Each structure stands twice: as C-alpha cells, then as structure tokens.
Amino acid sequence: MIRFENASVTYPGGVHALKDLTLQIPDGQMMVIVGLSGAGKSTLIRAINGLVPLSSGDVLIDDVSVRHAKPKQLREIRSRIGMIFQTFNLVNRTTVLNNVLMGRLHGAGTLRSLLAWYKPEDVEIAMRALERVGIVEKAYVRASNLSGGQQQRVGIARALAQEPKIILADEPVASLDPPTSHVVMRDLQRINRELNMTTIVNLHFLDLAKVYGERIIGMRAGELVYDGTGAQADEHVFRDIYGRSLTADDMLGEAAAAG
Amino acid sequence: MTAATAPRTARPSRPPRSLIGPLALLIFAAITWWAASEEFGLNFDVPRLFTNLTRGAGILAEFWPPDFSVLPRTVGPMLETVQMAIIASLIGCALALPIAFLASRVTSPNLTTYVIDRGVLSVVRALPDVLYALIFVAALSIGPLPGILALILFNIAVVAKLLSETVDGVDRGPIEAARATGAGRLLTVRWAVLPQVLPHYVAYSLYAFELNIRASAVLGIVGAGGIGNLINEFRRFFQYDALAVVVLEILVLVIIVEWISIWLRRRLV
Numbered sequence: 001m002i003r004f005e006n007a008s009v010t011y012p013g014g015v016h017a018l019k020d021l022t023l024q025i026p027d028g029q030m031m032v033i034v035g036l037s038g039a040g041k042s043t044l045i046r047a048i049n050g051l052v053p054l055s056s057g058d059v060l061i062d063d064v065s066v067r068h069a070k071p072k073q074l075r076e077i078r079s080r081i082g083m084i085f086q087t088f089n090l091v092n093r094t095t096v097l098n099n100v101l102m103g104r105l106h107g108a109g110t111l112r113s114l115l116a117w118y119k120p121e122d123v124e125i126a127m128r129a130l131e132r133v134g135i136v137e138k139a140y141v142r143a144s145n146l147s148g149g150q151q152q153r154v155g156i157a158r159a160l161a162q163e164p165k166i167i168l169a170d171e172p173v174a175s176l177d178p179p180t181s182h183v184v185m186r187d188l189q190r191i192n193r194e195l196n197m198t199t200i201v202n203l204h205f206l207d208l209a210k211v212y213g214e215r216i217i218g219m220r221a222g223e224l225v226y227d228g229t230g231a232q233a234d235e236h237v238f239r240d241i242y243g244r245s246l247t248a249d250d251m252l253g254e255a256a257a258a259g
Numbered sequence: 260m261t262a263a264t265a266p267r268t269a270r271p272s273r274p275p276r277s278l279i280g281p282l283a284l285l286i287f288a289a290i291t292w293w294a295a296s297e298e299f300g301l302n303f304d305v306p307r308l309f310t311n312l313t314r315g316a317g318i319l320a321e322f323w324p325p326d327f328s329v330l331p332r333t334v335g336p337m338l339e340t341v342q343m344a345i346i347a348s349l350i351g352c353a354l355a356l357p358i359a360f361l362a363s364r365v366t367s368p369n370l371t372t373y374v375i376d377r378g379v380l381s382v383v384r385a386l387p388d389v390l391y392a393l394i395f396v397a398a399l400s401i402g403p404l405p406g407i408l409a410l411i412l413f414n415i416a417v418v419a420k421l422l423s424e425t426v427d428g429v430d431r432g433p434i435e436a437a438r439a440t441g442a443g444r445l446l447t448v449r450w451a452v453l454p455q456v457l458p459h460y461v462a463y464s465l466y467a468f469e470l471n472i473r474a475s476a477v478l479g480i481v482g483a484g485g486i487g488n489l490i491n492e493f494r495r496f497f498q499y500d501a502l503a504v505v506v507l508e509i510l511v512l513v514i515i516v517e518w519i520s521i522w523l524r525r526r527l528v
Contacts, residue, residue: 049439079441089432094454102450105442113446155436162440 001026002048002166002198006057009043009222017043019222020057027165030192030199032213032230034206036242039219041202045168048200049081050074061166079106082159082197084188086171088151092144096135096154099143100126103161129160133187149180156187160195167191169201173208178252181205185212205252206238318499325507326500333489337508339403340485344471347407351414352464358415359422365434366426366448380423384416388474392483403484406475413474414467421463422456429455458527465520472516476509 002025009018017040025031033041046052047059050066059066061077069077082103090099104122105113112118130136133153138146143154152172159167169188173181185201189212192199203209209216210230218226218233218241226233226241239245295303360366362380367373388409395405433451442450479487486505493502 051435051439075441075443077441078439081439083436083439085432085436087432089430089436091433091451091454092430093457094450098450098454102437102442103440105437105440105446105450110443110445114449158436158440168439 001062002200003060003063004044004047004057005060007047007054007059008056009040009047009052010055016222017052018047018054021222021224023217023224023227025198025200027198028192028196030189030212030214031201032209032216033200033202033219034204034209034216034238034241035219037204040222041219042170043222044219045083045170045200045202048166048168049078049083075106079162080164081166081168082162082164084152084155084159084167084169084172086174088148088155088175090143090151090154090158092142094143095140096130096143096146096157097123097126097139099154100129100139100157100161103129103158106162125163126157126161129157130154132160132191133157148176149183152176152180152184153187156184156191160191164197166198166200169199171202171204173252174204181208181252188212205250206233206246207251207253209233321497321499322503322506324500325503326498327504329493329498329501329504333486333505333508336479336486336489337505337512340472340475340479340487341512343403343407343410343475343485344468347410347414347471348464348468350407351411352418352460352467354411355415355418355422356460358419359426360448360452362419362423363426365429365431366444366452368444377423380416380419383412384420388413389477389481392478393481396482401482401484406478406483406485409478409483410471410474414464414471417470418460418463418467422460425456425459426452458524461527462520462524465516465523469513469516469520472513473509 002023004021004023007018007021008016010016019040021044033044035041043052047054048061048066050059050069054067058068061081064073064077066074066077091102098116101108101118101122104118104125108118108122127136127139130139133156135146135150135153135157138150138154143151146154152175155172167188172188173184176184185208188199188201191197201212203213210233213230213233216226216228216230216233217224218237220241220243226237228237235246238250242250292300294300358376358380361368361372361376364373367376391409391412392406395408399405399408429452433455434447437447437451475483475485476487476490479485479489480491482488486509490502490505493499493505
C-alpha cells in the first residue's frame, strides 16, 4: 500500500508541483495519472521512490516513510520499485543484457558488479525478464540497435529484473507510435495482472487512460482533481481535468484497443 | 504572385546590436600589440623572422645527410622512451579515471569533493612536465624513474580534465534509471556513466601516450631518461647529422603510434 499524506513538493524557484496530496494506492492496482504537462504527474511518481524529495507531508510505502528514510534505507525502498521512463533511459553503448542487469545492482555485491562478474542467478532473472517482454533473443545486441518499442521493452525488463512490488511508468508511450504504444501498455497490463505488481502510469492520451486504467486520477496544477474508475471518466471529467475542451491531440486515436 | 498576395504578418523588430563582439576584437588586438610592440613587448616584426631564418641555413644544412652510423646507439634510449611512455600512460590514465569522476558535477558525491578535486587538478596542471622532471631528478637522481613520475602527473592532469568535462555532458537518463533501481553511487557510475564515456577515455589515453613519447624527448635533456639524454649529447657536440637520425626516429615513432590509435579508436566508437 502506498500512502500520500498531505504530501507537497516545492521546487527551488517556487513552483508548487504537488500541493497537499493525500492518496492511497492499494497493492496490485493499475492506476493511471492524467493531466496536462506541468500538472505534477512526474513529480507524483518520483515522490514515490524519492527521486524528488518532499517539502512537507510524507509518502509511506507499507508504512515505511520515504521522506525520512536514510540513504541506505532509501536504496532498499527503491530496489523494490521498478521505474520506466518516457525516453527509456537505456545505456545505448552497452548490451541489452547489461541494461537489464542494472535492475540487479542493488543486491549483487559491489565488487562483483564492478567487474561485471554477475551471479548466474542474476543473469537468469534478467533473461526471464527479457522473456516476459518477448525480446530475449536480443540479449547480446547493443541497446542502440533496437527500435523505440524494443528499447522501451528493455526498460520494462530492467524494472522487472528488480522483482519489484511496484512499477512506476512515467509517460512510457509518449515517444512511441500508436500501435507500439498499445503493445507496451498491454505488456504493463499483463505484468500488473499476472505478477500482481502495483502499477502506476502517467499518460496524457485520454483514450489510452480509459482503456488501461483500472483507476484514473486527474492532476491539475499540483492538485488531485479527479479520482475514479476508467469507466466513470467521461468527456466532462477530462474537460474538468484539462480545464479546456478536448481536441484530437488529447487522443492517441487508432481504435486498436486492448483486452 | 502568391508571394505578393500572401498576407504579411508583423515582423519582430530587430534586437539592438550587441557591442560585445567588436569590443572583444578590439581588446584582443590591443593585447597582441602589447606583446609584439617595441615599447612594451618583444619588438617582433615579420620581415625579420625571414632574414633571421636564412642565417640558420648553415646549421640546418649540417643536418643533411643524416649519419645513420649512430643508429645502433639510439635503439636503447629510444626503447627506453617507449617503455617510459607505456608505464606512465598505464599508471597515469588508470589514476585519472576515478579522479575524473570526482571532478565532474554529475558524478561527484558532494560539492566539497568536487571543489577540492578540481583545485588539485588545476595545481597539478599549472606546472609543465619539464619542471616536474627537474624536481624529481633533483629528488631521486637521474634516470627514467623521475621521467616516469613526471609523465604520470602530466597524464593525470590531461586525461582527468578532458574526461571530467566529457562526464559533465553525458546523458543523465541512465543515471536516473540506475538510481531508481536502488544502485549506489559507485555502481551507478560504473554502469550508467562509464559505458557512455569509455570510448572517449580510451581516445584521451592514447593521446596522452602520444604526448608522452614526444615529451620524453625533452625530459631527457634534464636527465630524466629516454632519448632526450642522447639528443642533449648530440646537440652539445654539434653532431647535427646524428641528431637528424633521432629526429627522424621520433617522427616515425609518433606516426606509428598515431596509426595504431586511429585504428583502435575506430574499433571502439
């Protein structure tokens, strides 16, 4: 269970990215966050694993405070939270497998990891993660030689290799074309259902949010303005979240939906 | 026709011209004049450069033909030069790696470490390698060891500076990804930063090796081992035809090293 308790984030420069947010996310939920750019979606996600420090309030994961965690505790917390990024954030110059093994660094032992002398178990976990996203045959290919969709699946495999309880995905499909977006979203949905990992996804395409979001929350100027199911979220709700009428740009289009 | 009828939107007005460019040029010219002028500087003028050049023609002529009979005597010192460069490059560049990471804002653990490391690097870089060689020769007596120590310092200064600036420019995305997995700072550098800068590091190290071969020609003159000792000897006894052989050898050696490093770099990037 993830609990936000009056959590606020103020960036140096005075931007209030998160304002007094109180929110509970039960285990195993697939939650989608929608809102305009600058609404605080990325900040919310990064507050969960402490990449963005809170200014006040707290975030608790299974009743452990992220804000008051010591550096070592914080790394421990992060090791149980996988993260997926809009720009994939892979190391292009090295192999897919090395990128995925990054997910094993926390527990692998400093000397072994420095020398790339991984335990066979860790390599096996990484391979299984690649298998789950269907690109295990690319394990020894350089990450830069993959397509965007494949790169994002490596990003997902890296998160899975952590064997996490929670997956955070910050705009995971914003750099992908519509069909690939659905492939990646379906991967996330499958992981959520089959592995029962709490999955929190930032999206700005409303139709994707409706299809994949078991629960949708809307952010506007750092505040929670909507919290409900995907089915309840109709055009009026989105208009409210966006503070304007909707346009074609807010939709991914391409009716190909998921199951 | 369409161009004439297309509606013309208001163009933005041109921002006022900055005076910084012309001013910088003016200051630059003034400084150059100061350095070359008769009153304050070196009284440098171009025609004299050429008239003086012909005066050296007599000495230059003595370089030709090279006296290849000294070749056997040059082999040992030349080999020593290469060996010095190899040892100094290996040690210097290895030490430069962690120092470079501590000297970049991206990978340095805190501001204090960063400032201290940068400061030390500036101080090390402030002295030329010949001065280091002089100091080490004074402290350790003549031979290749003081030369190697001087080259190690030189390599740390050069490679750590270049590499730390490369680290400043790496893609931060993988660093964020590594932090998000709970990896510590050292492993984040190892797996998110090092792969990004590795080809640059190899290129800088090879460049340092090239510079070392060149530098050891000078280092020998102050007694720090290598081919320089021999250069000094030939020079003192006006054996310019023998000196020509050494000059040719260095030329060939540097070109060979350059070829090897080009080949290696192409393989790595």
